[in-house]
Amino acid sequence: MTGRRTGRALLAGGLLLTLLVAGCGVRPSRVITGRSAVSGPSQGTGLYLLAQGELVLVLRPATAGASPATAGALPATADASPANALALLVAGPDEDERGQGFTSEVPVGIDPVTVTAGADRSGLTVRTTGAALSLSAHAADQIICTVADAAAQVDLAFSFSPVTIVGPDGARPPRPCPIK
Amino acid sequence: MTPWRWAGARVLGLRVRLLLTFALLGVTTTAAVASGSYIQARTVILQQAQDAAVASLTDQLTKVYPIAQLPPTQGELDNLAQRLSDREGFAVVIYRDLRAQGSDSPELLTPELRQNVGDGRIAWQRVSFEGEPVLLIGTQLKFARPDGTSRSSGLEVYSVRSLVAEQQSIDRLASLAWLTGGLSLLLAVLLALLAARGVLRPVRDLGRAARRLGEGDLSTRLTVRGADELADVARTFNDTAGTLERQVGELRRMESDARRFVADVSHELRTPLAAMTAVTDVLDEEAGHLAGDAGRAARLVSQETQNLTQLVNDLIEVSRFDSGTARLALDDVDVAAAVTATLRIRGWLDRVRTELPPGVVARLDPRRLDVIVANLVGNAFRHGAEPVSVRLSADPDWVTIEVSDQGPGLDPEVLPHVFDRFYKADTARTRSEGSGFGLAIAWENARLHRHGDRRGSLVAGHRPGGGAVFTLRLPRDPADAGGDR
Numbered sequence: 001m002t003g004r005r006t007g008r009a010l011l012a013g014g015l016l017l018t019l020l021v022a023g024c025g026v027r028p029s030r031v032i033t034g035r036s037a038v039s040g041p042s043q044g045t046g047l048y049l050l051a052q053g054e055l056v057l058v059l060r061p062a063t064a065g066a067s068p069a070t071a072g073a074l075p076a077t078a079d080a081s082p083a084n085a086l087a088l089l090v091a092g093p094d095e096d097e098r099g100q101g102f103t104s105e106v107p108v109g110i111d112p113v114t115v116t117a118g119a120d121r122s123g124l125t126v127r128t129t130g131a132a133l134s135l136s137a138h139a140a141d142q143i144i145c146t147v148a149d150a151a152a153q154v155d156l157a158f159s160f161s162p163v164t165i166v167g168p169d170g171a172r173p174p175r176p177c178p179i180k
Numbered sequence: 181m182t183p184w185r186w187a188g189a190r191v192l193g194l195r196v197r198l199l200l201t202f203a204l205l206g207v208t209t210t211a212a213v214a215s216g217s218y219i220q221a222r223t224v225i226l227q228q229a230q231d232a233a234v235a236s237l238t239d240q241l242t243k244v245y246p247i248a249q250l251p252p253t254q255g256e257l258d259n260l261a262q263r264l265s266d267r268e269g270f271a272v273v274i275y276r277d278l279r280a281q282g283s284d285s286p287e288l289l290t291p292e293l294r295q296n297v298g299d300g301r302i303a304w305q306r307v308s309f310e311g312e313p314v315l316l317i318g319t320q321l322k323f324a325r326p327d328g329t330s331r332s333s334g335l336e337v338y339s340v341r342s343l344v345a346e347q348q349s350i351d352r353l354a355s356l357a358w359l360t361g362g363l364s365l366l367l368a369v370l371l372a373l374l375a376a377r378g379v380l381r382p383v384r385d386l387g388r389a390a391r392r393l394g395e396g397d398l399s400t401r402l403t404v405r406g407a408d409e410l411a412d413v414a415r416t417f418n419d420t421a422g423t424l425e426r427q428v429g430e431l432r433r434m435e436s437d438a439r440r441f442v443a444d445v446s447h448e449l450r451t452p453l454a455a456m457t458a459v460t461d462v463l464d465e466e467a468g469h470l471a472g473d474a475g476r477a478a479r480l481v482s483q484e485t486q487n488l489t490q491l492v493n494d495l496i497e498v499s500r501f502d503s504g505t506a507r508l509a510l511d512d513v514d515v516a517a518a519v520t521a522t523l524r525i526r527g528w529l530d531r532v533r534t535e536l537p538p539g540v541v542a543r544l545d546p547r548r549l550d551v552i553v554a555n556l557v558g559n560a561f562r563h564g565a566e567p568v569s570v571r572l573s574a575d576p577d578w579v580t581i582e583v584s585d586q587g588p589g590l591d592p593e594v595l596p597h598v599f600d601r602f603y604k605a606d607t608a609r610t611r612s613e614g615s616g617f618g619l620a621i622a623w624e625n626a627r628l629h630r631h632g633d634r635r636g637s638l639v640a641g642h643r644p645g646g647g648a649v650f651t652l653r654l655p656r657d658p659a660d661a662g663g664d665r
Contacts, residue, residue, distance in 0.1 A: 036322075038242065040245025
């Protein structure tokens with residue numbers, strides 16, 4: 001009886017020791033998450049180009065002089081209004097961007113455009129002279145995201161406001177930018 | 181089995197059990213407390229280090245803004261990685277397929293961490309790299325918009341930081357915990373030894389006193405210390421020993437009173453008996469002339485008076501043995517001659533077969549030898565059957581006399597009691613010849629002879645062929661036995 005009790009006590013002690021030894025030092029951990037990622041202001045005009053089929057934000061320097069690489073079809077504009085951003089988007093990726101694999105599906109013939117904001121920042125409407133309905137889905141999303149982001153930066157609308165693209169051939173249904 | 185159990189009882193004695201219990205208690209408590217505080221302290225140390233590292237990284241990252249150009253060139257990424265690397269760690273900056281690293285160490289980032297960072301939160305993880313703990317912190321760089329939302333820039337920054345310093349602090353804590361555990365074990369063992377001594381000393385005293393009491397020292401008492409359970413036991417022991425001593429004393433007093441009474445009565449009876457004997461002697465002479473009932477009565481009175489005289493003499497002899505006043509009158513005796521004389525005086529010489537080698541000389545009390553031999557032979561005649569034989573043998577240490585008969589022998593129930601006083605083998609015969617003291621007196625007489633630690637003895641037994649045999653052994657001084665050797 002006494003022997004069995006002693007054995008049990010020894011077992012418990014051994015277990016405790018093993019636990020102690022195993023728990024020593026700094027152990028690897030699982031991933032711990034904290035608050036949301038660091039954020040801060042950006043400078044320049046934001047465009048959404050395509051890279052490997054995904055929408056990716058591209059920043060163009062705010063002043064034309066700072067970016068000689070953009071000496072393409074259209075003059076760069078100083079302000080970041082949605083229309084200007086759209087003009088830059090239509091111009092397509094510059095050399096560096098192309099070198100890194102950026103493309104654009106937005107056709108050149110869409111320009112010029114006008115962007116109007118709805119009341120109470122409820123939505124944005126993009127009027128274009130080119131065909132609206134024949135735009136590919138990627139091209140529409142590029143336009144929607146670029147316009148929404150630019151409008152949010154100048155406080156015309158929320159960045160998740162729905163955007164309607166209207167062309168001479170009709171209007172696409174309103175749609176918010178699919179990425180954050 | 182039994183020796184094992186004995187050894188087990190020894191090993192698991194009170195002292196060892198106390199020691200084990202104390203040690204176990206000490207170790208368990210210390211282990212619980214030490215491991216608890218160790219784990220707590222480790223958590224705090226790691227949490228503080230991690231939180232500080234995260235705060236420092238976010239601080240550094242706010243200085244990266246505003247970001248003016250995307251996508252970045254490899255040179256810009258390298259610049260950023262260099263700016264974020266310092267003495268304590270290095271940074272990894274990733275933009276889609278581009279990657280810049282502040283150090284040339286291999287890939288440490290885990291897929292889970294990248295997944296969590298990609299989901300838009302600051303995330304960190306401890307991993308082990310080449311046996312050293314490393315903290316990985318990662319975050320995206322996002323753009324804040326005036327409406328409170330943020331836009332992903334595609335830039336991810338990871339900080340890789342060694343936790344060796346923290347590990348060293350924690351290891352110091354651990355060795356401190358082990359040291360505390362060891363010291364507390366030592367302390368527990370010391371305390372257990374002290375406690376065991378405190379508990380075991382009274383127990384040992386008690387055991388020793390109980391043994392002394394069992395050996396007959398009824399005056400044994402314990403000193404009662406303190407007022408605990410063991411003191412209670414000691415007090416009870418003392419009370420018990422006191423009661424026992426009192427009662428045994430009472431019994432002894434009563435017994436000696438009774439013996440003194442018997443001795444006194446015997447002495448008082450001697451004088452009137454002497455007178456009566458004188459009268460019955462005259463009556464015996466006259467009995468022949470008395471006819472009829474008067475003659476028978478006179479002979480009966482004479483016979484009974486003789487018996488009574490014998491009884492009183494035996495009683496006096498017995499009370500001498502009881503009071504310890506019986507003394508030996510030693511003399512150098514030729515044993516064969518003494519036995520022959522005993523038989524001759526009683527007229528038994530031609531009825532007894534003797535085997536008495538001559539020349540056995542021993543230092544004995546001749547009167548007591550006579551009493552013993554006469555008793556044994558008389559008994560053999562009375563209770564056994566003839567022929568009765570007496571055999572003498574001797575060696576340097578002992579003289580042995582065997583008296584045997586051819587009777588039915590002794591009943592096994594009687595055998596243990598033959599030397600008791602007033603014991604009569606035939607219960608139906610309440611009045612037999614003899615006082616009932618004969619064998620008791622013979623036995624006492626045999627016991628009275630002693631030489632060194634050897635003591636005379638008288639033993640009753642059976643002969644292989646049937647019949648009782650009484651064996652008398654008397655110690656002999658080897659110096660006397662010179663002639664036999």
